[in-house]
Amino acid sequence: MKSPIIKSLILGLATVFTLINSFHCTEKGEDPQNSSYTDVAIKRVFGSNIQFDQIENYSNQEIPAYIRADNGGVIDDKKATLGRVLFYDKALSKNGTIACASCHHQEFAFSDTAVRSSGVNGLTGRHSMRLINARFARESKFFWNERAASLEEQTTQPIQDHIEMGFSGTDGDENISDLITKLNSLDYYQELSAWAYNKPNGKNILTETHLKECLGAFVRSIQSFDSKYDEGRRQIGVNDNNRPLPNFSTDENAGLQLFSAPPIFNDSSQRIAGGLGCGGCHRAPEFDIDPNTRNNGFVGNLVNPALLDLDNTRSPSLRDLVNPQGEPNGPFMHTGSLNSLASVIGHYNRIIIRPGNNQIDPRLTPRALPQQLNVTPTERQQIIAFLQTLSGNAVYTDTKWGNPFQQ
Numbered sequence: 001m002k003s004p005i006i007k008s009l010i011l012g013l014a015t016v017f018t019l020i021n022s023f024h025c026t027e028k029g030e031d032p033q034n035s036s037y038t039d040v041a042i043k044r045v046f047g048s049n050i051q052f053d054q055i056e057n058y059s060n061q062e063i064p065a066y067i068r069a070d071n072g073g074v075i076d077d078k079k080a081t082l083g084r085v086l087f088y089d090k091a092l093s094k095n096g097t098i099a100c101a102s103c104h105h106q107e108f109a110f111s112d113t114a115v116r117s118s119g120v121n122g123l124t125g126r127h128s129m130r131l132i133n134a135r136f137a138r139e140s141k142f143f144w145n146e147r148a149a150s151l152e153e154q155t156t157q158p159i160q161d162h163i164e165m166g167f168s169g170t171d172g173d174e175n176i177s178d179l180i181t182k183l184n185s186l187d188y189y190q191e192l193s194a195w196a197y198n199k200p201n202g203k204n205i206l207t208e209t210h211l212k213e214c215l216g217a218f219v220r221s222i223q224s225f226d227s228k229y230d231e232g233r234r235q236i237g238v239n240d241n242n243r244p245l246p247n248f249s250t251d252e253n254a255g256l257q258l259f260s261a262p263p264i265f266n267d268s269s270q271r272i273a274g275g276l277g278c279g280g281c282h283r284a285p286e287f288d289i290d291p292n293t294r295n296n297g298f299v300g301n302l303v304n305p306a307l308l309d310l311d312n313t314r315s316p317s318l319r320d321l322v323n324p325q326g327e328p329n330g331p332f333m334h335t336g337s338l339n340s341l342a343s344v345i346g347h348y349n350r351i352i353i354r355p356g357n358n359q360i361d362p363r364l365t366p367r368a369l370p371q372q373l374n375v376t377p378t379e380r381q382q383i384i385a386f387l388q389t390l391s392g393n394a395v396y397t398d399t400k401w402g403n404p405f406q407q
Helices: 004-027 032-036 040-046 077-088 151-155 176-185 187-196 208-221 228-236 250-260 341-349 377-388
Strands: 263-265 271-274
Touching (some): 040 187, 077 208, 176 187
């Protein structure tokens, strides 16, 4: 029989070895708590793209000190991982052919090169908006017409749209409760949701609230702050949105000033001095949309051309309008009717108000008349040069935002 002293020594040594082993696991970036979660289906479906003990960093990415706007929401690494799977999973559509990523492609700044994206029952009613830096905005509402109160509310509306993903509960469609039942029956969602929500033995964990939470966390995590513009902002080290940047060319700095400075108009709304005033609606350094903006003159209706679409007052960030090679990440505006930065500048250069458009932003009618900026060819070249500096690099290829399913 062992003496009490020897028993105490044995217990003490066992505790020490347990602590050393726990520390060793943590040092390797592993989560000891993950050992209790089953990942057989995860390995089968995703291979090494998703590993419970090697979680991608979604929640603690570097954000420049000069970026201040944030429209809320919480990013949790596990839930964003589950959101990534949901974003790319075609099982979220009625016939298994469409995912969120079918309309929001990583290689196109999470937009689409098609004017109207394809859904399970036809084409979308508006162009698919870019999702980069959706979090970094003063505007908290989403969709072109701001019909969703938050990003989280937005995430499940395409799923419940008859045209887009088909779980509408109308026109013979199943509803989102049927989708939830379907997802909870899939073994990889059983494992993912148990892990993400810390319920090792949980069943039927996913709800619509969880879909919103996880998809919202993933989309909020998609950020782009490695552009030439950001490099210059880091170099000057001060919070000055209008200061010329040391790494910019002469044209790029001239374009920055044109973007930032307000125009001076005569009584006929003709610009006679000043800049182009782009920053009045798209404020640096986030280049998000002013929440009080009204429509910009584009009021075309892609579903019924005889009608006006007046309520489109939301805009994605102006970051990553083009890819690192300077090519557009798809067409511009909710109508997808402009195919180049030059054509966008042409629209604002001479505003045309369609009859019946009584909701145009007053900044585009400075003397109660449509503005005419009289942009010169040199100014057009300069403003385009500046806009191209707002595009990053990593967001197009970073695997944490890529398709997790084994190809």
